Amino acid sequence: MRSATRYLAAHPRDLTLLTLWSLLEAGQTWLLGYALARALDDGFLAGVNGAGLGWLAVAAGAVAVAAYGTGRVYRCVAALVEPARDALVRRVVRRALDAPDDAAVSRLTHQVEIARDTLAGLILVLRSFVFTAIGALVGLFVLAPQLLLVVAPPLLAGLILFAATLRPLAHRQERFLAADEAVAGELGRAVGGLRDIRAAGAEHRVAAAAAAPVNAERAAAESVARWAGVRVLSVSVGGRLPILLLLITAPWLLRQGVTPGALAGALVYLTQSLLPALQSLMEGLGTTGSRLFVVLRRLLAEPAAPPPVRVAAPPDPYAISLSQVTFAYGPHAEPVLKGLDLDVPAGTHLAITGPSGSGKSTLTALIAGLLAPGGGEVRAVADRVLVPQEAYVFSGTVRENLTYLCPRPPGDAETLAAAERIGAAELTDRIGGLDATADPAALSGGERQLLALVRAYLAPGRLVLLDEAASELDPAAELRAERAFRRRPDTTLVVVAHRAGAAARADLVLELDGSEAELTRPRSTGHRSDPALPL
Template sequence: MKRELQYAVGAVRRRSAVLLAAWSVPEILPTACYGLAVAHAADAFLGGRVETGLAWLGGLLAAAVLGAVGARQVYRRLGELVEPVRDDLVRKVVSGALRTACADGAVARLNRQVEIVRDTFAGLVLVVRSFAVTVIGVVVGLLSLDPLVAALVVPPFLLGFLLSFGVLGLAATRVRASLRADEDLTTSAGMAFAGVRDVAATGAEGFAAGLVGVPIAAHAAAERSLAKVAALRTLCFAVGGWLPLVVLLAAAPWLTDRGVSTGTLLGGMTYVLLGLQPALNTVMSALGDSGLRYVVTLGRVLDMSEVAEPRSLGQLPTGHQVRLRRVSFAYGPDAAPVLHDLDLVVGESDHLAVVGPSGIGKSTLARLICGLLPPTDGKILLGGVPPAALLPTELTGSRVLIPQEAYVFTGTILANLVYLRPDATEAQVRAATEAVGAAGLVDRLGGPATVIRPSDLSAGERQLLALARAYLSPAPLAVLDEATCHLDPEAERIAEEAFANRRGSLVVVAHRISSAVRARRVLVLDGSRAAIGNHTSLLATSPLYADLVGHWAGPDVVRTELAEDQIQPAS
């Protein structure tokens, strides 16, 4: 908790905090005056001094107007205090995910947890400020009325306030359990959604439902346990909010014997009912709910975002050959394997096309090759080294994956293109765009310095920019997972030939038959076994491949391709 409080104090801008405190001062006036004004007005009315009583009430109205002006300025200054905290946390979450190349839970931290910290921080600032203003105003007012009344009211109020801290430890444990359940649910749901095609193809719907159902039940149980803490806060409020009123009423005869007027007693009750009770209820709810969420959530964000750089295991790739040895992969222990006992070697100058029905595991294989998924069984080596043994920077320098949904961020075209190679020269950038056929697009958009937004680009334009970025990358292994599906066949040919002629290896998850025709080797996945060869040999030996080719191109096109003998022999 100390770290979280220090972060909050350090993140607050001093000027904004000073202005917020300064505009809180006018709010003290109505809080300090209303009990005093009620007491003197009541005594004046009881004594027949109507004008005096009205004057006290008029003064209370004037103080309320002044307090409203201060409250308006407080809300205006709150944004200046809170938004920098949110911006800093977003930077921490994003930079932490990029350093570790791990997005597990990052979406929950960025979308939900950062917003929890922002909202609870803003609420706590308002509540704590309001509580301090109210308590100071009430104490000043009670002392102005009569010190005996203050001595009877303030101690039980403080006792209830202090007791409320006794339940914070239990509540903190339950809030942490709720947040862990939230992250587990987000991760499980994301895994199920990411593999929805493979799940549907292998009939693993029941397993996927169970995979998501368990964290849903855990999250619901954690939320129910958290709700039970509210009963303990009710007891603390009874001590701090109602006990002062009971004590004051019980001591009323004793006080009147010592000269305390009826108006003074009424003013003291007013301070308790309209000042201390609402303030205590608000601050207890805020500290017991928002305060705990703030501390626990901020701690979770900082724990996962301020991680040390991972240590290298001392193994570096030798070349970029990819070797799969009896690799199997299944989305869960009870699911049918998407890949089973697959042996595959992608050489250092290879050009491999991967084909198969939709949902058969082609994208899964691409992720396995790139080290984004660990195999359920078997071994994957990238340059003779398991991908898990490489640092994120080493893995990024060894292979580049271009998925079907190309990622483009708001910024200049140049920033998007050099993302994987920040030191690229202007000539290298231009050569990359020309090689993959994106130079015309860059020129049409206004040049490398033009700021673009993803929503302003078509899916094909985003794919061209992503292809140019990957081509510019120093990684020798390129994996195109239907990365040209939104391009026309000619644009697809230009891009694939550029990668094939580039130094390194190319693996293409084929979207059209032309990708398989251009490849030196073709891998056919059919769910139970894999066949590998070239276009000509697979047409003769693989019924599935022949069906796929006929579906893609039609029989006339297949015969033309065979007659022209466009295929190079496989190595």
Template sequence: MRGVVWGALRREPRLLVRIGVWSLLEAAPAVLIGHAVARAIEDGFAAGSPGTGLVWLAALGAAWALAAVAARQVVLAVAGIAEPFRDDLLTRVVEDAVHAREPRDSAAVARAGLQVELARDAFAAVVTTVRGFAFTVAGVVVGLSTLVPGALVLVLPAFVAGLTLFLASLPALARRQRAFLVADEELSDAMTGLAGGLRDIVACGDEDRADARLSARVARQAAAARSLARMTAVRTAALAVGGWLPVVLVLAGTPRLLAGGAGAGVIVGTLAYVTQSLAPALNGLIQGLGVSGVRLAATLARITAAAPPRPPVSARLTPPGAEVRLRGVTFAYGPHSEPVVDRLDLRIPEGDHLAVVGPSGAGKSTLAALVAGTLRPGAGEVLVGGIPAPDVHPAARVLIPQEAYVFRGTLRDNLTYLREPPTEEAETPAGAAGEVRGAGSGGGHEVDAVLDRAVAELGARELVEAVGGYGAVVDPGALPAGQRQLVALVRAYVAPARLVILDEATCHLDPAAEARVERAFVRRGGTLVVVAHRLTSALRARRILLLDGGRAIVGGHDELVAASPLYADLAGHWEPETVS
């Protein structure tokens, strides 16, 4: 969490310098106020020279006007730091939603986005408040030491005591603020679930239990709010000690100050330093850190603890091969859910063609996501070429899901945006992928020639003609599901990835088109994992992996028919087709 904050502050050093320069100007009234009041009284109004007094007050007014201009510039500079900070947090939230081990509904993502906005506002408030406090206190110390040094002994000890009391309470404040946020979120989730299930609750006569469960959530949230309120009372005590006790001490020490040569104007000026600069600065710090700082700590803890950080793409590694190994892999969607994949050991040699079959919900798509590195196992490890799957460079593997992604842009852009290799030295599989890599340094004609060969291999010529050629703009909503799948399949075919995972990626194609696509990927080379939609996909594979409620069996078609009643039953329910 500290790294996130310090990283945002260090990103733009020139903005920090700009904030410092304008803060010096903004602190001018804190330095001048005591002197201006003292001189206006003693050299002006008390000496029968109101003009002199007005000049000193006018100088103080000019300092306040300058401080207002400086404050505006500080706010703009702080915004220049806070906005990139917000963008970093929002990126983390989106990546967390994409890679979360537990599915995230839209409400949860929206709440996370709201927390990002709260964190941004709190971060800006904390930076502004702490900076203002530091410069104001420094200005007061300079002003008092030049006006009446003896007053520092009366003011600073009490001020430091109040500040220390407040800072000591901050960790407890942060914990209770976080507990309140958690309780508030749990209550919101419970109310949302209750509202969505009211009809079923009434139909089942479960009103009393539903009321008890929701009442317990309300009670926890109320208890967290009361605990937070009790802790915030410490802030009032800190302000009383650090902000107002110095006033009492200055008044009590006035005889000694007068005996030391200070005049009435100096005493009033000293009180002006305390009441108009020091106490407001401490109050601002207490409000800023006690509210915004605690909120920042709590929201950052919620955001940064949501999921383990993933390495940036630039830091991910290109594996030397495309062998896949799963060692004791277990994965469940939630801490209290049954494992979808349970202690799975599996080796997929480089160049293998593996079909994954099993009933709905057996974990086929989960396994595909684990191999692709978009999910992290709860236990065990998934290695691609000896590298943990989440750390593998995206260009080294490609996953095509059932719902193929097509973006608005030219067909050429849709087909080729995955084709760049992760490094110049990275090897590519045999066939079109290597050819496309070579075409990367050439012109558009070479790229189109490579696309022509891939389109011919996968039987996508009719799609290209229907769209209007490679340069035509694609409207994703206007493409049938089968054509979207062909776009994604050609994209995977021309990519440099040596590991290709097709998760029912041909389910919208007819059997003949599916057979043609799978034969093309076998000729392409590399390692091919196919989550089978039809029995013929399994029959074309070199090996078949059967998933059944966390258990796994690997073998050929005849072996599985003989060894597994489930596989025999699945084979019997698949529509009989001719294997191409």
């Protein structure tokens, strides 16, 4: 909650606009009860129907003006929330790159969206309650100060009771999110080894292993629901009890000089303003607010350092050296790679081919250091960059998207030259140049891949791993990007090839077919085949 407060305080202009537009709603809240009281006391009960109708017209006009203010409020909330979501996405992605774990998908998809939606909801309900309560309480005081003696004590008691439930509810929300991460991790491992699970007939064993975290998440959700039920009591004490007390004490209030119109106006304040605002506040803080507190704490916390995946330096003159490498997705799964030996000289262009599920992406992740081998040794140069098939583009400027992997961002001339070499110059111009904002939703898959390829070209990596990174491009665009990397000084290029032409252009081709690996040299030896490498 402190992080959210600091973020809002850093945007004073948007908060000021939000406050100004919210004052229209506060004015409407106050005028609604006051106008009704005047319509009764000075109009209909006094026999002056015109005055009564006039006051009702004033109240109706205030509602229309407040509706316009509410529309402007939503624009202010969007201006506050969307940059916060983008900042969280960047933080989660950096965390996943620095310390990948099974919960990264849950954080990037589920938890970031929870944070965005709940932050927007929290701003709306807090704003609504504060301004509505001020308008209603000021209205009660203006009508008759005695009304506050009846309304204020139960309202305060309901708020205190509700505040006492916030901490227990937050703890249970945290347990629920931890259980959700465990479910995401278990399902991620199962999906990653789906082919092997099917082949080994281990569906029931995997389902039994996944049942425990699923049941834990269900139990955590039930606990959250039980504590959320306490809100009903809080709303009854703070919002409905004042209405009951107002009706019970009506004879005493009339004897104290409170007019019938003031009593009617007070009922309007309670039923049409305070009670709905209190219900929204308790719903927002009690559930969504607790979720925001927990999610932000988990997203902003520094991750525990995982055991590093160590990729040692290869012997000269190689950029990659694999010795008897074996990898399987799970202790009982069939190995995807088994006993693989591979030496790739520095400056070589290697293409990895094979049918779907043969281990191409797995091998690329092992070389990149994202996965640890179950057996054998992986050695590769330290400076390496991986571009996956699903290229990531975030809501920042084009320059930020292209250079954020560079320890020292290059100048504009160098950045534009890299875009020209890869074939993305026309795209960057169409977006609006380096200072324009890149909208991921407005870009096609191929356009996102072009930006990711420029980013990899600019990154200080001597080993470039392209895991079907040009699959959305046409053959000519793929060839241009590939040639750019081949001409890049001191670069070893590894391409997971999805087209036959990409393999034909390589210095070495490693073909994986699920049972063995074969290394060929199509460029230098006329497609002479080396002996099969064991899998």
